[in-house]
Amino acid sequence: MTDARDAPRNPDALLRRAGVRGNPDRDQHFLVDDRVLDRLPDYAEEADFDLSHVLEIGPGTGALTDRLLGVADEVTVIERDRDLAAFLREEFADEIAAGRLTVVSGDALDVELPDFTACISNLPYGVSSEITFRLLPRGKPTLLMFQKEFAERMAADVGTDDYGRLSVSAQHYADVEVVEPVPKEAFSPPPEVESAIVRTTPRAPDYEVEDEAFFLRFVKAVFTQRRKTLRNAIRNTGHISGLDDADAPVAAIAEGKTELDPDVLGKRAGKIPPETFAALATVAAEYGLDGGENG
Numbered sequence: 001m002t003d004a005r006d007a008p009r010n011p012d013a014l015l016r017r018a019g020v021r022g023n024p025d026r027d028q029h030f031l032v033d034d035r036v037l038d039r040l041p042d043y044a045e046e047a048d049f050d051l052s053h054v055l056e057i058g059p060g061t062g063a064l065t066d067r068l069l070g071v072a073d074e075v076t077v078i079e080r081d082r083d084l085a086a087f088l089r090e091e092f093a094d095e096i097a098a099g100r101l102t103v104v105s106g107d108a109l110d111v112e113l114p115d116f117t118a119c120i121s122n123l124p125y126g127v128s129s130e131i132t133f134r135l136l137p138r139g140k141p142t143l144l145m146f147q148k149e150f151a152e153r154m155a156a157d158v159g160t161d162d163y164g165r166l167s168v169s170a171q172h173y174a175d176v177e178v179v180e181p182v183p184k185e186a187f188s189p190p191p192e193v194e195s196a197i198v199r200t201t202p203r204a205p206d207y208e209v210e211d212e213a214f215f216l217r218f219v220k221a222v223f224t225q226r227r228k229t230l231r232n233a234i235r236n237t238g239h240i241s242g243l244d245d246a247d248a249p250v251a252a253i254a255e256g257k258t259e260l261d262p263d264v265l266g267k268r269a270g271k272i273p274p275e276t277f278a279a280l281a282t283v284a285a286e287y288g289l290d291g292g293e294n295g
């Protein structure tokens with residue numbers, strides 16, 4: 001390494017050198033608590049993340065970037081704010097010259113993602129869902145800061161109040177765990193909500209889905225009517241799930257023509273585990289899509 005530092009860069013000093021104050025309207029809340037910053041790489045190392053090429057989305061003034069350079073072989077950051085990207089190029093000139101850091105100036109929702117081995121980021125909360133579902137299908141481990149409520153919904157188990165579309169969709173790709181709640185005071189300026197660090201470990205689901213896009217649309221559709229029984233939720237949301245005939249799969253299940261227990265139709269989405277959603281989506285596609293076997 002060309003930049004052999006004994007101590008990581010001080011987050012407050014980085015803010016002063018960059019001459020910025022976080023702008024909440026641009027999703028800018030910089031992590032200034034050294035203890036939280038130090039623990040982030042630890043959470044990745046203890047889970048044996050492959051740190052050969054770490055992606056960081058929204059590096060801001062580089063406090064986390066600096067910690068990541070301490071554990072990773074190579075880091076790529078994507079920052080939408082042009083001034084911050086220019087500051088990072090100056091502040092980390094040595095690391096860039098050594099080929100260890102690449103600064104991409106652009107929107108993480110638009111730019112091509114590099115071939116990363118892990119993603120560790122304090123995400124811009126306004127687009128955390130979109131970014132997460134760009135990352136998870138890549139099948140790489142992630143350690144991400146979210147709004148606490150979002151984090152809890154991602155990790156929720158079936159039957160709990162937080163369980164919903166987000167839990168089923170995220171857990172389709174990975175094991176999801178909340179590793180640490182983070183108070184508002186850890187950031188400058190403090191956000192309005194509490195935060196939490198979430199670790200995702202990719203794995204194949206223990207069920208099969210034939211059409212992943214349809215499965216995810218079906219889950220989304222049914223959870224828009226989470227207070228209704230599945231019978232009604234499936235029937236009422238064909239316009240969201242894309243079913244051509246939303247009554248047909250319900251009838252098939254009720255008549256015992258499928259492997260599913262007809263009683264499932266009387267349950268609500270919050271009580272349905274992911275593997276049952278997978279079975280439901282398969283039946284829904286088979287009986288309710290025009291191209292389906294029985295459609």
Ligand SMILES: C[S@@+](CC[C@H](N)C(=O)[O-])C[C@H]1O[C@@H](n2cnc3c(N)ncnc32)[C@H](O)[C@@H]1O
Nearest residue numbers: 029030031058059060079080081107108122124
């Ligand atoms: C919550 S701050 C985190 C900053 C830094 N990682 C830290 O922890 O101090 C989010 C950062 O993401 C940037 N950002 C916001 N929207 C973005 C987007 N769509 N793509 C890339 N960066 C974005 C903001 O400019 C800001 O620097």
